[in-house]
Amino acid sequence: MTAPTKNGPPAPRSTAEQAAHSADAVPLHTPVIAWFEANARDLPWRHPEAGAWGVMISEFMLQQTPVSRVLPVYEQWLARWPRPADLAAEAPGEAVRAWGRLGYPRRALRLHGAAVAITERHGGEVPTDHAELLALPGVGEYTAAAVASFAFGQRHAVLDTNVRRVLARAVTGVRYPPNATTAAERRLAAALLPEEEGTAARWAAASMELGALVCTARNESCHRCPIAARCAWRQAGKPEHDGPPRRGQTYAGTDRQVRGKLLAVLRAAEGPVAQAALDAVWDEPVQRGRALDGLVADGLVEPLEDGMYRLPG
DNA sequence: GATTCGTGGTG
DNA sequence: TCACCAAGAAT
DSSP, X not given: OOOOSXXXXXXXXXXXXXXXXXXXXXXXXXXXXXXXXXXXXXXXXXXXXXXHHHHHHHHHHTTTSOHHHHHHHHHHHHHHOOSHHHHHXXXXXXXXXXXXXXXXXXXXXXXXXXXXXXXXXSTTSOOOSHHHHHTSTTOOHHHHHHHHHHTTOOOOOOOOHHHHHHHIIIIIOOSSOOSSOOHHHHHHHHHHSOSSHHHHHHHHHHHHHHHHHTSOSSSOOGGGOTTGGGOHHHHTTOOOOOSSOOOOOOOTTSHHHHHHHHHHHHHHSSSOEEHHHHHTTOSOHHHHHHHHHHHHHTTSOEEOTTSEEESOO
């Protein structure tokens, strides 16, 4: 692995990455885990009774949605569908309705699909294997690693937006990570991963919590940071972000806004909804039609034969 | 790899 | 006010 003289050129290593490998220093995870033990939030999906299914529900809901908005919906879901088979037995439209205003309602559909797959392929138990998790609808690299780590205590690099920011600052010395996750980031996360399984799982949760509570995107609180003294970004004088502007997300007037308005009508209705009720949410007919077609194509809306629409049955 | 996909809080 | 941000995934 480290033989430098033979075969092809060695993989390029940044100085920051080399520093992360230095063996003599206290490993980065030690002070971060200690901080976590004293400062972790008491979140319901961290309780043992949440189980792997509770962890999975929380991870779906937390994809791009803040904790404060997830909390009440999470409690409702777990109470209503305490096991994957309970959700799998429901119509997908009920998942979409119960999703409420969390946003990105395709996640509700995918979570329902994951429950069906778990029921059919895994005997109703959330699989423990990373590859099997990854094969579930709506589960990507991050969520598979998160469930395997948080629910089953396995050793995986859990690279979410919080961890990426912590590593960008503490190790690489820049304010923000790249827009898309790079191979260098994955290498770095792998290099920092503690050997021992339980320690690795705690590091995953701890580094994520540090990014969520202290090493935040704006108004970071370095005075509360357990690794401020060795933070490369802070040592460099906290230089501003230089790369390409972080892509903003305009919303007003987009198809997404129209889709949201259409789906809100369908969520609020008991049964099928007439075309006229949907037409009322947006006056521009071309965009309105495109948005509705998109919802139907995504399986979020079901057109009926009589010109009515409803959540998928 | 760049886009698309909701919603609401915040500085 | 409004741009930014929030435990990403799929295409």
